Amino acid sequence: MLAEILRRLMATLPVMAVVAIAVFALLHVTPGDPAVIIAGDYATTDDIARIRTRLGLDQPFTTQVAIWVGRIVRGDLGTSIFSGLPVSTLIGQRAGTTAWLTLFAMLISVGVGVPVGVVAAWRRGSWIDRAVMVFAVSGFSMPTFWLGFILVYVFAITAGWLPVQGYLPVASGAWPFLSHLILPALTLSVAYMALIARMTRASMLGVLEEDYIRTAFAKGLAPRGVLIRHALKNASLPVVTIVGIGFALLIGGAVVTESVFALPGLGRLTVDAIVRRDYPVIQGVLLVVSGVYVLINLVVDVLYVVLDPRIRY
């Protein structure tokens, strides 16, 4: 198993290389010029040309790629064109917020979505099942920014229970930390909660039709034991896949949530960098995020083996 994991890790390197070069190429064909943005309103054409030279933007594309890849190999993600701070520092400042937000959102999604999906499947056709389906459709349909503002209005402005915006690190205390994450995580989780509930229900419906489940009930086992120990374990592979994909999607979806709640996360760092054409930051963030995606996929593959020993790679 360990050898397999190592082999898969090594296999991610070419994937990362392709991602890196594709990102670099994409950025350089999009319109916009950081030199012009830096130069400002009073700049002459000569000023802009000088800045472009200093940033190396006047070099041929292949030279720029070679310089950047050389830096990456040395573990240097570069420096922000605007702030002058190392990209690794900027990512370090933001990664914690996005990681906690994503983790909490996924905990809520799984913690609510899976039980709700199991119950809906068990009570198929009942009002509970129909209510779950209504919730699922609503959850998919609600725009994140709209839900965020509604939650802020109800819980922060009207009730005053939770803060409107911002982020405090764990070191600031358990409640200050949690209180700043509850609304954003809830906002971000609703769509995935609905997705996981639907997927769990669908997967469970198939498993609950199996003979061994009928046998388990016939033997007089308690419904909870049958549902969780026998049915859910066998229905969990598609759910694990969705959770894995969901993690990746949550990182992307965090952009809107981070903006609505003014959270200093990777999503906003990326958007701000794109708006300003801060190439080193965009490239650095996308490289790191793509690495996280690859790792999540690897974890999902490993979980398949754990959940179903018949699976071999």
Added chain:
Amino acid sequence: MSQLTRRRFVAGATTVAAATALATPRAQAQKTGGTLRFVAQADLKILDPVWTTAYITRNHAYLVYDTLFGTDEKLAVKPQMVDRHSVSKDGMKYAFTLRDGLRWHDGQAVAAEDCVESLKRWMKKDRFGRLLAAHTAKLAPADRKTFTLELGERFGPVLEALGKPSSNVPFMMPARIAATSADEQIKEIVGSGPFRFVKDEWQPGNQVVYVKHADYRPRNEAPSGSAGGKKVNLEKVVWRYMPDAATAAAALAAGEVDWWEIPPIDFIPTIEQTASLATFLPDPLGTQGWLRPNHLHPPFNNKKARQALVAMMSQETYLQAAIGVPKYYRTCPSVFACAGPYASKAGAEGLLHQNMERARQLVKESGYDGRPVTVVHVTDIGFLSGAALVTRDLLTQAGFTVDLKAVDWSTNLAVRAKKDPPDKGGWNVLHTWWMAADVMHPAVHFGVSGAGPGAWFGWPEIPQLEQLITEWVRATDQPKRKQLAEAIQRTALDEVAYVPWGEWFLPTAFRRNVTGIQKFIAPLFWNVSIG
């Protein structure tokens, strides 16, 4: 379409003045200490106020750095770091002596050499600074606290240049930092201003933190603009960047922030209805909108086609579409800020009365061949988007075929720098805006430059304008300057260097426990207290 009348102009100006006066947050018994949480207009990414002209960097620099001279509420230039100065009888030699007790944030004493190096760096970047440099024979320290500036040619507005309030402001830095090339960003943020920048707590895209500079010695005068005593009452100032206006509004209402620099105008009525909140017009000078034709390419390389832009102009229409609330805008038939000393209606008849018939006639006389006119349409800044849509409508009425080119602001910055023809990525018309402080007089006003390749985007080549600007900076008496400014305006509008489409005012919002906010073009944090 509505046209400007004198009565309407006066009414607009009076409304704004009254709103400003009524809303001024009076300084009550000032408390000391505390942290003020401030929502800034933009994300502070660049820390060097000489390297960039970005207003957010200028605002940051007003906390960290000090200036030799300041500009007070009445636009008068007053000494700030300078204790005394003298001018030789022939007006060609200036000597400046620094105040006692000025210290950098690293504890070192401010020396004349620091100021000389800072000015030299600023003179390489700033338009006004470059004009001053071109007239300067020698700038050097005389002793530890005194430096001299010897002119090679007469230059009237020396003190105005040194007290220039808007970007690039001549902020003072230690000589070792000011020695950095003007094309490179400084790496160390050490000023002698009333607040110290806390680099370790700076998170671009989220927050900037400043703490009181304990060694700062303010002038013993009442504060006024960037002049007077900068008495610091706050221990700490935290700037937050909130890209979403609704979030900032909710945070202000909930008391999570204390002061929101520029709320969108459509949020103002709600803020004004909230008992714990107040609004205030900090910059009574306002902001000026521009329609800029590209002088390099047809049809606007033709003077008559450009003059059609003036004939079709209806500032009221632009302001209604772009700003919307009459309380916060006014028509202004002057290329120089209407609140400033050079405001004039000279040569502005075309701006006073829209004449679409004449616009159509001028288009015909220009020999316009029907090729599409590319109007850059910035879609992510509301007032620029509104202005572009009005321009499309008016150009069409005047007989032009219009192609709206939708871009975001960053793409606009790249597009506007292109000198290529419109069908190869270039442009014909763009819209932008400047704070009134940046269009106050000919030495700072980019719209009246006719320097061709050296002029602002659009590159008008009008040698007469350059000659008049040179005469203006060499003039030493105000009536002569006023006369030259009028001549500059006449020429700029006759050649249609650009077309101003009015002025507007941006209120600020704060919680009522914040006192001492001053009128100025940038948010100032000295004199401010939080209860």
